[in-house]
Amino acid sequence: MSRRQRSNEVCADCSVPDPHWASINRGVLICDECCSVHRSLGRHLSQVRHLKHTPWPPTLLQMVQTLYNNGANSIWEHSLLDPSSIMSGKRKANPQDKVHPNKTDFIRAKYQMLAFVHRLPCRDDDSVTAKDLSKQLHSSVRTGNLETCLRLLSLGAQANFFNPEKGNTPLHVAAKAGQILQAELLAVYGADPGTPDSNGKTPIDYARQGGHIELADRLVEIQHELTDRLSFYLCGRKPDHKNGQHYIIPQIADSSLDVSELAKAAKKKLQSLSNHLFEELAMDVYDEVDRRETDAVWLATQNHSTLVTETTVVPFLPVNPEYSSTRNQGRQKLARFNAHEFATLVIDILSDAKRRQQGNSVSASKENVELILKSITSQHSNESQDNDQPDYDSVASDEDADLESVSSKANRKKSMDSDLSDGSITVQEFLDVKNALVASEAKIQQLMKVNNNLSDELRIMQKKASKLEKQNSVPDSDYDNAVSYSDLDDTGFVIIKSNIFT
Ligand SMILES: [Zn+2]
Known part of the structure; x- marks a missing residue:
């Protein structure tokens, strides 16, 4: 991308020049202020990434840039382009507007209420409409027209729709056609590269068969996105999928001997979760990793005066109304874990994800998620909280700081003294340096x-x-x-x- 093009870019929400952030699922570039509002909405509404300070898979960035340059923003502002709406006084945010309430209200209306999205004329039967849209999506991904597909997705088309007549999903179609940017977009909207079609073949199989090697490799990466992100968070490296390595799990030294009873109990409970509940917990931890990493980028890129304003703080995962209140509370509790506790949880999840991948899982009850979170917290509870951490009383369950004995403290110190599989640096060292x-x-x-x-x-x-x-x-x-x-x-x-x- 040339400098000249970049300098023409403006924030999709308020038109401030030279935006530094992208919302991946909306296909727009946004400024720092608008990004802070996007973050407060939660990842279910907007998945933000810094354009320079976050690592990007090249084709994912290309997908977002293509959407933005081809006017994807008009999908979210459709009715504002209508001259009659200008007459009625509806308008988008200006660079001079205040973050609160002007920009915030506009961004909420735009992405949360979808107030300006084009409505379909007939919506008598939503399920029929969704099916029609999904079928349109199924045939559109064959072409390179990303905006059409984003428009269909914004109207309710399903990225994982299994077309009964064709016997496959949109991602199968995009993979066969070698449409790598369409594949990126579908994956952002939840398409699964491992889904078999009616012949038992996955999109990865078709990409390889068609000679679309880059796409096939990328689909494998997308398939392991969750665990790769967790590994990268812990040790700054991702597995080498091309050479058959699919997991990096930093090992905890002396785990067989020294890990406390509580930690062992937590691990056992994690192992006994049903696959469904385990996946939910893993996704929640992924969201928390994303929150922590985005916070770090935010801290590194903002100047001091911006830092201290309340508008920029995302102290814990925002509520996702599609989840139960118990799950939302559990998600928010993850913010209370200090770096050590959180690393322990992430390592346990990685180990168990690998074990489950190899196919020996037992199912158990829902309360176990709660117990696991509790055990890990109490195991490390008197680690001093960072001073700049906000007060989490609103989501606090119980204070178990007294429970920890001197011996388990010693154990913790040992258990965190962990090695990477190649033995070069410890997780602790890595987190400390980071x-x-x-x-x-x-x-x-x-x-x-x-x-x-x-x-x-x-x-x-x-x-x-x-x-x-x-x-x-x-x-x-x-x-x-x-x-x-x-x-x-x-x-x-x-x-x-x-x-x-x-
Ligand atoms: Zn803006």
Whole structure:
């Protein structure tokens, strides 16, 4: 992308130039302020990524850029383009608008209520409509027209729709046709690269068969997106799928001997979850990883004055109304885990995901999720919380800080002293370095800001000094002519000095 094109880009919501963030599922680029509102809505409404400071699979970025450049934003602002809506006073946000309430209200109306999306003329039977839309999607993904597909998805077409007549899903069609950007878009909307068609073949099979190697490799990556993201969070590396490595699980040293009873119990309960509940928990942990990583990018890219405003804080996962209140509470509790506790949970989930992939799972009851979260929290509960963490009383269950014995503290220290499978650095070291890096980047931003203020002050002082010098060099007799009060900086010091002279 050339500089010239970039400089033409504006925030899709408020038209501020040079937006730094993207909303992947909406196919738009957005500014920092609007991004803070998107984040507060939750990933079910907007999946944000920083354009420069977040790693991107190249074709995913290409998909978003293509959608944006081809006017995907008009899907979400359809009715605003109608001249009659301008007459009625409806308008999009301006760069000068305040984040609260103007930009926030507009963004909520646009993406949460879908207030400006084109409505279909007849919606007597929603299920028939959805089926028709899904069939249209099924045939549209054959072509490179991404906006049409996003439009259909925005109207309710299902990315995983199994077409009974054709015996396959839209992703099978896109894979056969080698439409890699369509595949990216479908995957963002939940299409599964491992779904078999009526012949038992997956989209990955068809991509490989058709010689679309890049697409086939990317589909394998998409299939492992969840566990890859968790591994990357823990150790900064992803498995080498091309060479048959599908999991990286940092190992905990001496796990067989030293892990506390509580941790062992937690692990057992995790293993006894039904596949469905395990997947839910893993998805929640994935969302929390995304929240923590996006927070880190946010800290590193914002200057100090933006940081302190309340509008930028996403202290825990926003509520997803499609989930039960129990699940939403569990999701919010994840924010209370400190880095060590959270790493332990992520490692356990990775290990169990691998075990389940290999096909030996037992099912059990729902309460176990709660018990697992509790056990892990109590195992590490007197790790001191970061000072800048907000108060989580609204989601707190019980305080179990007293429960931890001296011996289990020792165990924890050992259990976190873990090795990567290749034995080079420990998870602990990695997390420590990563946290330190984020903190120092934020600090540098602050120092630069302070430095700028000091330079400004210095310039003002120098200006004053040179003015005073001039005054002093003027002969006494000429003084009244040389200095007029309106020329002086409006400070007491200068005025007093002038009075002395006159
Ligand atoms: Zn904006």
